[in-house]
Amino acid sequence: MTTTHARPPAAKQRRRGGVRRLSGRDKLVVALLLGIPLLIELVFIWFPALGTVLLSFTKWNGVGSLGTKSCLPNVPSIMNNGCLYGVQNYHQAATIYPEFWPAVQHNLIWLAVFILFATPLGMLFAVVIDYGIKGSRMYQSILFLPVMLSLALIGIIWEFMYSQNFGLINTVIGRNGDSNAIDWLGDPHLNLWAVLVEATWRQAGYVMVLYLAGLKAVDPTLREAAKVDGANAWQTFWRVVFPVMKPINIVIMVVTVIESLRAFDLVYITNKGINGLELLSVLVTSNIVGETQRVGFGSALGVVLLVISLVPISIFLFQTFRREDTP
Incomplete structure (x- = not known):
C-alpha cells in the first residue's frame, strides 16, 4: 500500500526559515513604492540643489545654451553667454x-x-x-x-x-x-x-x-x-x-x-x-x-x-x- 503525501500549500513553500520570499510581483510593488518617491526627491530637490551649487561658480544671466566662453584666464566655461567664474x-x-x-x-x-x-x-x-x-x-x-x-x-x-x-x-x-x-x-x-x-x-x-x-x-x-x-x-x-x-x-x-x-x-x-x-x-x-x-x-x-x-x-x-x- 502506497501512501501519498499531500503537498504543502504554496504559501508554506515560499517560507524558508520563517521568512517569506518575495515574488516577482512583490518586488515590482516595492520597487515602485520606493522608486517613485526617490525619483521625485531627486528631480525636484537634489538635482536643483546640485545645479544651484554648480551655477554659483558661473557668471550667467539665465539665457543661452552650453558653450566654451570663459571669464577668467585659462579657466574653461560651461555657459555660452556666461562663464565659469570661480568663487x-x-x-x-x-x-x-x-x-x-x-x-x-x-x-x-x-x-x-x-x-x-x-x-x-x-x-x-x-x-x-x-x-x-x-x-x-x-x-x-x-x-x-x-x-x-x-x-x-x-x-x-x-x-x-x-x-x-x-x-x-x-x-x-x-x-x-x-x-x-x-x-x-x-x-x-x-x-x-x-x-x-x-x-x-x-x-x-x-x-x-x-x-x-x-x-x-x-x-x-x-x-x-x-x-x-x-x-x-x-x-x-x-x-x-x-x-x-x-x-x-x-x-x-x-x-x-x-x-x-x-x-x-x-x-x-x-x-x-x-x-x-x-x-x-x-x-x-x-x-x-x-x-x-x-x-x-x-x-x-x-x-x-x-x-x-x-x-x-x-x-x-x-x-x-x-x-x-x-x-
Whole structure:
C-alpha cells in the first residue's frame, strides 16, 4: 500500500526559515513604492540643489545654451553667454555687495527670535491647553488660526495694524493721524521688529500644534509615577515629559531653522525687502528673477543660505545624538 503525501500549500513553500520570499510581483510593488518617491526627491530637490551649487561658480544671466566662453584666464566655461567664474560670486557678495551682510544679520536675528521667543511661546500654549483648561478647544483653534492663513494675507492684515495714519496700534496709543505717528513699517530701525511680531504670531501657533502632538503621545503613567514621587507640575514637565519628547524637539528645531531662514513673504509684501528688511531669500529672488537676472550670483547667495541653515541643524543633531549615545 502506497501512501501519498499531500503537498504543502504554496504559501508554506515560499517560507524558508520563517521568512517569506518575495515574488516577482512583490518586488515590482516595492520597487515602485520606493522608486517613485526617490525619483521625485531627486528631480525636484537634489538635482536643483546640485545645479544651484554648480551655477554659483558661473557668471550667467539665465539665457543661452552650453558653450566654451570663459571669464577668467585659462579657466574653461560651461555657459555660452556666461562663464565659469570661480568663487568670484562669493567674494563679491562678501566685499562689494552692500545688502549682503545686513541680510545675513537680519536672518540671524530672525532665527534667534524664533528660537528664543516663538518656540517657547508655542510650547507654553501647548502645555496650558494640554493641561485641560476650560475652553481649551476654542483657544487651540484661535491660536492655530494664523497657521491656516497664507503669509501674504498675514502681511496684509498686519499692514492695517501698523498703518501710520489709520492703524490700530497708533490709534490705541493715541498717535493716529498725528505728526508724531509711528511709521512701524517705514522706519528701518523698527520695521524688522514689527515684521518679526507678525512672524512670531504665526510660528507660535505652528509650534503649539507640534508640541500638542508630542504631549498627547507621552505615556500617562510617567506623569502618574512622577506625581507619586512628589514632583510638582514644573518638575514633571522638565524632568519627565520634556526629555521623552526628544523626537518632537528635533523636528521643531529643524522646522524653526528652516522657517526662519526661508522667510520671504512678509518682508516682500512690506517693502520688497529693502530699507532695513534685507533678507537672503529676498536677495536670491531679486538677483535670479529680478531686473538684473544674475543667476550665478543669486545661486551663490542661495548656497550661503543653505550653509547657514545646515550649521545650526547639524550642531543640534550632533549634540543630541552624542548625548544619547553617551552611557
